[in-house]
Amino acid sequence: MARVRVKGSPAFYILLVWFAAVNGLRPLLTVLSAALVHECGHFAALRRCGARVTGFRLGVCGAVLDSNCSRLSYADELFCVLAGAGANLLAAVLCAAAGNPYPAFTGANLILCAFNLLPVRPLDGGRALELLLSWAAGPAAGEYAARWVSAAGALALASGLAYVMHGSGGSLWLLPAMFGLLAVSVRECAGRA
Amino acid sequence: MTTVHRYGKRPAQHRHRRGRRQFWQFMICGTVFVALVAAKLYSPRHAATLRRAISGAMDRNMDVQEVFASVGRTFAGENAPAEGLREVWNAVFLPSGGGTETGRTVTETLSGLISGNASETLSGDAAEPPAGDVPEIAPQTDSEPPETLTRHQWTETFGNSTAFASLSEPWPETSGAAVIPEASVDDARPEGQASFLYTGQNLPQNVGMEQVLLNFDYQSPVHGEMTSGFGYRKHPVDGVERFHYGVDIAAETGTDIVCFADGVVTATGESTSFGRYCTVEHVGGFTTLYAHCDRVTATSGATVHKGDKLAEVGATGQATGPHLHFALQREGVYLNPVYYLAG
Secondary structure, three states: OOOOEEEEOHHHHHHHHHHHHHHOHHHHHHHHHHHHHHHHHHHHHHHHOOOEEEEEEEEOOEEEEEEEOOOOOHHHHHHHHHHHHHHHHHHHHHHHHOOOOOHHHHHHHHHHHHHHOOOOOOOHHHHHHHHHHHHHHOHHHHHHHHHHHHHHHHHHHHHHHHHHHHHHOOOHHHHHHHHHHHHHHHHHHOOOO | OOOOOHHHOOHHHHHHHHHHHHHHHHHHHHHHHHHHHHHHHHOHHHHHHHHHHHHHHHHOOOOHHHHHHHHHHHHOOOOOHHHHHHHHHHHHHOOOOOOOOOOOOHHHHHHHHOOHHHHHHOOOOOOOOOHHHHHHOOOOOOOOOOOOOOOOHHHHHOOOHHHHHOOOOOOOOOOOOOOOOEOOEOOOOOOOOOOOOOOOOOOOOOEOOOOOOOOOOOOOOOOOEEEEOOEEEEOOOOOOEEEEOOEEEEOOOOOEEEOOOOEEEEEEEEEOOOEEEEEEEOHHHEEEEEEEEEEEOOOOOOEEOOOOEEEEEEOOOOOOOOEEEEEEEEOOEEEOHHHHOOO
């Protein structure tokens, strides 16, 4: 099995400590466990499709699996992209079916699933949208549509996070995500995503 | 085997872009650092205000675990969707103690301090009581219970209307030694003070004269001369003897008023009687009031520690000179703050 290079940015570790400091360890462990389930879903799907995973990057905007997907078909790549959210959904269903002993874990998986399915690149939903449209109408049309949907979605999501921070009078650990989404929106509009 | 580079760029291009990004990151961080240092040097007051505002925002936080749990319970069918939505909303915007912060809103804090139908009036932002309401409250005799609990949210929180009437302290006519009213002492008072033997019959219902032991560290909120003590006194405006629910400490305008003990700022505001004021809730059900401030620097909802600056001494509201009106309350009962002002 090929070696997977894991790399975490300093900003990621700072955000981790910040999140733990303001929310406590339990929410941090809940989020990390749901994120692990998500990435395991991607990893398993990529392995299933024969793609090679070369690295695992952790940043303030989330985790990214580096892989060589160039040989995958649209269907296989779509499967790999949606596998993370699917794994989260599966984990939530299994946990709920088992009597829901950890409702926070169930909820975290569902929220991560829903969040990643938002049509904003580089989230899974944005990539899935691009793949679907590219598959249906060609790469150019897929790229064009995904760009503007992503730009609008990122802007809406950043506004939503700003509203949450304003409404809760804090929760500033959401700031990096908000600025990241604003940057995504700008980059998409500029066609540099 | 073909080497796949991230973003599909050539290594040299990638290094170039990375270097440029790091340069701009350095420039932005440097600019922010220089701006903050400059602000601190040229306007320390604004810098301190900014620091407190940011600290307050850093402290406040949604209850993330409760958000997850609510979604999980709703998904598992343990909660109705509407109930789950309400729980999520409350966990995000009205957390009851998630994370490391109390997360309570001013409304909740006030609701906890009062009882009965008074809480029904606590809608909207209780941190800003309408100033116009205060002077309209007619003075009462001190031994009467509060006429109603629904006239003013601040009245409900910090005593009856007598408290308002008693706040128009004389200045500087009443300057003199501190008054420490005790049940057995009726003549240890400066000139102009009413003579009272404090008994259960003549004390207002919401006043306790005993010295309560505080199980936390505390300190005097301001250093200065005490000009009016806790207890009955002749009102400087109408000459009627009324109960003074706090102590007045004279100090220069602009003198720092610091927090009595660790706690959470539960309200800041301005009224025609109190002037600019703020209240802080401490552990054990204790609440302190700092009134007549020239400027309140604390923000509502912020976690504060003993000795943290809350405001500056002023003469706003019904005051004839710069001083701090300091009141201490435990679960609705006013206590004599003079016992705790030596620190």
